[in-house]
Amino acid sequence: MEVNLLLMSKNDILNGLIEGKLSISVHGFGYVGASISSAFLRKGCHVIAQDIKQDLVQEINSGSWNFRDDKEVYDTIKEAVLEKRIFATTDYRESVTKTNFHIITVPVSIIKKEKVSIDYSHIVEACKMIGRFMKRGDAVVVETTLPPGTTEDMLKKILEDESNMAVEKDFALIYSPERIFVGRALQDIESNYPKIVAGYGPWSLKVGEALYSLIAKKGIICLSSIKAAEAEKVFEGIYRDVNIALANELESYCEREGLDFHEIVYAANSQPYSQIHMPGVGVGGACIPVYPYFLLAKNGSLKLIRTARKINEHRPNKIVERSLKKFYKRFGKNDKINVSILGLSFRGNVADNRFSPTIQLAKSFLERGCNVIVHDPFDYKDTGLPYGVKFTKDLEGALKDSNIIVVAADHNIYRELEKSVFLKLCSDKHLIVDPKNVLKFNKRI
Template sequence: MSKLEKLIVDRGPIKEIGVLGMGYVGIPSAVLFADAPCFTKVLGFQRNSKSSSYKIDMLNRGESPLKGEEPGLEDLISKVVKAGKFECTPDFSRISELDAVTLAIQTPFANPKDLEPDFSALIEGIKNVGKYLRPGMLVVLESTITPGTTEGMAKKILEEESGLKAGEDFALAHAPERVMVGRLLKNIREHDRIVGGINETSTRRAIELYSPVLTAGKVIPMSATAAEVTKTAENTFRDLQIAAINQLALYCEAMGINVYDVRTGVDSLKGEGITRAILWPGAGVGGHCLTKDTYHLERGVKIGNGQLDYPEGSDSIYVLARKVNDFMPVHMYNLTVAALKRIGKEMKGSKIAMLGWAFIRDSDDARNTPSEPYRDLCLKEDATVNVHDPYVVNYPGIEISDNLENVVRNADAVVILAGHSVYSDIKADWVKRITGKENPVIVDGRNIVEPDEFIRNGFVYKGIGRGDKNEHLLM
């Protein structure tokens, strides 16, 4: 029996758990741990900062600080708080009380061009864990990280701060989150869990931690670096798929056809050995994961020790896909300019009603939202821009209204950037009456409205991938 195995046997089964980072990943993870009968206590760690301290009080009252539709989350928070199994605290010294600690802290890129991630928040979290680490504990990184980080930077910091040795005195693993906003609890329970330890003992201990919260999902064990690559690659592949349909949408616009007809046709080809994972085009890709995980994967290759054999001088198809998706808000702006031109107006002096600040349907998640670069382009050309979103309450430096009528009133162009359900109910005659314009502009980035209804009512219509309608006659 190894030293670490003996320490774990002496400590016994995992009973008390800590989760660092009370966000879209940390909160549902923590309360699911707390709801598992085999665990006795879960602490959620949150810095008592000006921007985030409100989460501590809300969680300890049994309330969710996350807005938008998250089925079952607030009920589960309330349940585990009332049962005395979950508590949120800013006191990181309490890490020493625990058997296992997970870190769910964001890892953005300040500038993707130089492939240098901003690990400052994660490093702070790792240092806090290291200071209070005790022999036999398990540390798991859930954050999406550059391949090699667990066995590299994280291991080094934990050892320096604790004076202990990873793999001998404590277990260390990577178990990446695989959730989507709007279905957090469901995803954690039902998606297979990738678990990669720095050695077999670490992997087994991490499997013990995650197995009790899985319902339909199963654990897939591998090495820590393989787990890191799995997470970055799955998001990179999804980004690539979105870029493929976005580029097809641009092609269809240029050829005067409907991308949704083409998509239906492609998707209809089914049978053994046939795979057509064709997604949906849109106004841009947002969120914390897809917008940066490609760069983690690229960086992992560059800092690794192996030799990459790849066509000389060729761009990475993954980075090119990122560029296509980053272009979509620019394309939305170009469609808006073209539509305004048809009614003799320029962007300068026009009033733009932006519908949707969150990047995902019926959510308050506005991280890296494509709405922001679109707004910036409009403001640069001296347009007046008003933003509506029923879910996003606060966003730094942006005034957002939940009053749709006020935002649409007197607008020259109404631009749909998010697929919120409420926008599906918008009627052309209502929009025309509120704008007060003879020929208002509607630009649909999510295929929400029925083009012919708006065209019949005198609108100038433009839509992503709607080459069949974008050059319609003005009525």
């Protein structure tokens, strides 16, 4: 019997998902795809995971998949595989024809050359294939963060052309941006935040509300248009980028003036309207360094956003210049300076080096003739570090005879380090650079 989600009530959709009469395909099984799948699996739903990586598909189906980023997500999917409520495939035809909801989580990123451009290739391909095989009455749901206007101006046409069907009349088109933090994804989806949902029209919105009401305990915020929902997610990231840039600038000012940034900010943030962020060695991850370009690509006149991005992109080089200057002033010139960077990940307690500022830090120190070693407690398939930079999981080895130690990530392993460790292992002439105020013994506040 043909199922038409557009004609079903919210209750019928909910019951259909819970009873297994309706099912979901998730396209792109990275961290976001795995997390959203887990949220629906925890409600008893049936999911097909579609990904272009054959080895990933085989690992999921065989039960050998090792998802170290989030144990809760890993355990949920492992259990669902045994219960036969999820299986993986590389085949779009199989995943789309056997399901009713098609959730897209494939990435859209940037390509940095002389001019920054946006890479839509993965999501364009996903929409082409989904459009080719979807049925009348299905729903396409986009969770990927996108430049505002992308779904309506680009993806809608691809889906309609490939399917020979029309949005709202023949299928639902929904946008609901992922809002998850690595390491706590299920809490974010289920209980930390409301789910943002928009539909191309009222029928699509009804279907989207029904779908996400199953998993979003904090409720749903419905926006008036898909473009508004796309902008909402981009604004979240830009807000963070601009405020981190402000913190980095204020920290640089304090450094020049001999002031303690952390002491001042602790006092300033006692006033509720003051929410000064923590500075760092730069901004990393697949989100915050990318989202500003989703607006800047079409709106170059957004000066504050562009300036903030430049400040944060230059921050690693600034840290390097400042560290060397301070070292030379305190200890004089050295023939060769040994630099230890603590943390390859862009943030603490996860193994994620996407756009990590540590990579630029290491490159910049290396270009200035330093010996550079990077420590991180996690394994990485590809460190992304330049040739000539060593990577190690041996903390003692990383600190041995070091002159400049930069604390780049706030891993718990670094928080607990005692001053005696540095005195014992590092060179007598050593400088600790800790802009995030990670080291417990180094804390002023």
